[in-house]
Amino acid sequence: MKSDLDKQTDVLIVGSGIAGLQSALDIADSGLNVTIIERSPSIGGKMISLSKVFPTLDCASCITTPKMAAVANHPRIKTMTYTEVNTIRKTADGFDVDVTQKPRFINEDECISCKKCEQACPVYVDDNFEYGLGVKKAISIPFTNAVPQLPVLEENHCIRCGACARVCPKDCIDYLQEPIPQTIKAKAVVAATGFEIASMGIKPEYQGETLTNVISSLQAERLLAPHGPYGKVLRPSDGKIPDSIAYVQCASSRDQSIGIPYCSRVCCMYAIKQAMLLAGALPLGEITIYYMDIRAFGKGYEQFYAQARSMGINFVKAKVAKISEDVDRNPIVRIDRQEEGSIPQDITHDLVVLSQGILPSRKDFFGLDITLNEFGFVQSNSPTYSPAKTNINGLFVAGVIKGPKDIPDTIMEAGSAAIDAINYIRENL
Amino acid sequence: MSLLNTVESAEPKKIAVYVCHCGGNISDIIDVKKVAQTLSQYPQVSIATEYAFMCSSNGQDMVINDITNQGVNRVVIAACSPALHETTFRNALKRAGLNIYLYEHVNIREQASWVHKQDKDGATHKAIALIKAGVEKIIRQDALDEIKIIANQRVAIVGGGIAGMRAALSCARAGLKVSLFEKRSTLGGNLNRESLIYPTNQTAQSVVDQLGSEVKNNPNIDLLLNAKIVSVNGFAGSFQINFIDLDSKEQTIGSGVIILATGFDHYKPYEGEYAYKTSPFIVTLPDFTKILDQSAQPKALLYEGKTIKNIAFIHCVGSRQMDGVDTPLEGKNLNEYCSRVCCTSAIFTINNLKIKYPNTGIFDIYSDMRTYGLEHESLYEKASKNDVLFIRRPLEERPQIEQRPDGTFNVTSTDVLSWNEQIEANVDMVVLVTGMVPSDISDLVDNMKLPRSTDGFLQEVHLKLRPVELANKGIYIAGTSQGPMDVIETLNAANTAGVKAVSLLSLPEILMDPFIAVVDDDKCTGCGLCISECSYDGALTMTDKIVNGKTKKVAQVNGALCVGCGACVAVCQPRAIQVAGWTLDQFEAMVDAIAKE
């Protein structure tokens, strides 16, 4: 960060989800220098927050953390976390990228990751890594496997009590830290900014924002994760172990009325996965998946689906019309069951998971005039020639930034963007 | 460093054992605290500890810290399968400056916690025994040197479909030489056709032509059409590909990497499967696409002299097959997988048919509509607006086809969408939406000992960690030889294979594990028993050598050709030949440690 040399790189990668990490490794392994810009305090993206991953059921950490470590230790990869990309400008010899490193309010070079500050802090805040299901301190290391292991002090929540500064053995706390803007020159850019899931309020009929025991699929991932918020599967309203759990598929996808007409491509498979994990965690639990089509199209996916059916998970072909709750806050799902007559049925469950649709994480594009499709995902300019290419020469895309997809498909795109960036630099610069 | 641990090293051995929870995968079953506690009491073990994720940065840092600050010089990690993370930990050792072969990986997940879920005590006990064996092995291990192989900077690519062409271009642009082998006389594989493809609505041929003309003009690519690969020898960095060229001459080309892009074949139903071959009007989807393309009739599709007014499309023919419901092709397994492209391809074809012949009546019988891609769902919507009658059959039921005396067909199916009503459609033609099967490369599979998954496609090491690598180092897969994919997915996969080839060949040398046979010249009696046992040509020979001042006959290993199978070890009476890293001493000590438990 200090010398001018650090402000130049061969390939700058925006986003360090599995797409960005894999692209970085593929490019650096071939001999070029890479700088990764990640806006969160840790690298790893959505994948590091998942429980286990279909179809192999490896724990997500077991797959992601080694990639994170490989990136962190690679001699040719530099990572800048907690850093926002502001603008990207195309120049004669590449790109100028303006970034702002946000203040963590600690001295990053001195911190020894002892967590004493975190233990001393009296203020609890929502833990965004747990998607709101748990709490953390106003100063904390983002999560167990975070890379780097550095705490962030949340400015808006900190009451400036000084407790952290008093206990810090290295005198790291610096309440006056300022954002550091800088410009990085890169020969090529790989954009891998990934996705967000649709907000829980997007479909008012489902009352996702108001009903406590209606949770999002990402929250369900955390409930099932090894170091999840409760350490086991409990429902949020009363901490009860749920006996009856339902999944609502296409909860905000394939639905013209809410502006997400496309299929989100991964939710059938992750619902099946979560159902299988739930069946393991709660042997007496009843798990129902309300669906329109089960889209298990990848390698080994159909077999995975068959395995779930044989485990006794109920697959019910039905549209969910609305969700309400009873006095005990049990969600009531109204279904239009196409299999058995047209009379709508009300079914009460203990916990309902909405398989939320996938949206691009950004619709403006750092000031670049990039071609997006009607849904806001980046459009390839030569899908049937080299799909990672965009209308901006030297800028390549990988992962969900281009449209919903699962991890195996994301990893393939990462390799595709990597080779395009490598060859672009070789031939043009 | 010695190649074999024949000399006792002088430095004291300090062993550290790390037991991983694998985020519950291990620790939910195995009492990891007890395991670490027990191991810490074991002679020669100085540190024994447990941690949630050993493969994480924190976990790796623990190991590095113990090596640099505690003087640990032998590491045992008890965790998941070494196939997953052996490289991860070897890199950590490298960073700490310790020889990577001074680490032993014990698999207590696949071999203990996952297989003994019902018996927690038993699993814990087994884990302890396995780790003790690992400790005994690593005590007897000295540093080894990796074998360095000079890498041939050429990539051999088998298959000239879009996957092979894309991979060839990516490697060639990166400066590597490429030999692209195609068994047919043209490039393009299954896309060598005039029909349109989704989602770009261009002709398949135009995709092939764009890649093909670039392939033909790239000076780094040697295109070998009509080539038949006879055999492949060698190893990563130095393969020899023996093939018969278009003049029927046998030739050999050397390469550092091989990319397999051998593609797929269309599923061909057997006679009588959905009435196939009982009438010319029962056709497969690829056949129908051709029929539609070639039909020049203005108002309605004309085929074999008959005007086609109504058509039924039947999805999942030859895919998603079920035990007890479907009959596999003779001598084959059931195709349990989904072929991924056929739902969208069928819908796309129906829409094109509707553009050309809007009045055709269409029944589409499916069980799940898998139009998963960003642009695919809108094709499905368009088909619904085009008055296509969708019939959704229950998962386990198959539609019945009956030919009527007038030559038309009655297709019957239960329809979930109309409350399980039996629907009978009277149609002039039935299109069987057939999927993909792997192309027949059994000769290559046998010759190169390639791994295949149960569905018959080539099997990657790990779908997420090493998605285009085969277990055989230096051999990558690209495109539909791995499993069903559409064009865009195929091109991405091919580019990924390309980048792996470029990375592997970015250094002049490839490093290989030194687990090969080593001869102790003092002990070797020159009996030659080992040589007759070795099944790898040239790996083991007899030479004259001066040993302790006297010339004698001893066995000699060719490091590049020996695979470390150990067949020779078993027959050598004086124990003169051993496999480095896996010596008899080590095996005996491991067995003793397990037997004692």
Ligand SMILES: Cc1cc2nc3c(=O)[nH]c(=O)nc-3n(C[C@H](O)[C@H](O)[C@H](O)COP(=O)(O)OP(=O)(O)OC[C@H]3O[C@@H](n4cnc5c(N)ncnc54)[C@H](O)[C@@H]3O)c2cc1C
């Ligand atoms: C509930 C759920 C469960 C899933 N389960 C599975 C599964 O079991 N198996 C499977 O294969 N797939 C699964 N998936 C899909 C999987 O999560 C995605 O395929 C994968 O995470 C995509 O990775 P990505 O790198 O493209 O995006 P992301 O993981 O979203 O990464 C994008 C990164 O870019 C960063 N970023 C964004 N904008 C900026 C900016 N302006 N500047 C700097 N950085 C920025 C973000 O902070 C983030 O770190 C699941 C998805 C969901 C929603």
Ligand SMILES: Cc1cc2nc3c(=O)[nH]c(=O)nc-3n(C[C@H](O)[C@H](O)[C@H](O)COP(=O)(O)OP(=O)(O)OC[C@H]3O[C@@H](n4cnc5c(N)ncnc54)[C@H](O)[C@@H]3O)c2cc1C
């Ligand atoms: C019915 C159907 C319709 C489809 N429609 C579409 C569509 O509209 N849009 C879309 O995106 N995708 C579509 N697809 C998918 C598309 O066809 C594939 O993605 C693509 O063809 C895969 O290319 P490939 O190079 O992997 O394989 P292939 O096209 O099969 O090419 C493999 C090549 O390898 C050669 N080969 C095989 N073995 C050897 C050997 N031993 N030695 C030398 N050469 C060998 C073969 O001759 C062939 O040329 C469709 C698929 C099907 C089944």
Ligand code: SF4
């Ligand atoms: S000063 Fe802020 S961050 Fe530090 S302990 Fe107090 S509230 Fe927490």
Ligand code: SF4
């Ligand atoms: S107390 Fe200080 S050294 Fe310890 S983690 Fe907090 S900031 Fe870092």
Ligand code: SF4
């Ligand atoms: S993947 Fe499944 S749940 Fe998700 S939008 Fe597509 S069909 Fe619906």
Ligand code: SF4
């Ligand atoms: S893509 Fe559709 S037709 Fe093809 S096998 Fe899968 S479900 Fe069946």
Ligand code: SF4
């Ligand atoms: S280990 Fe196997 S390949 Fe090597 S010399 Fe012995 S028998 Fe031959």
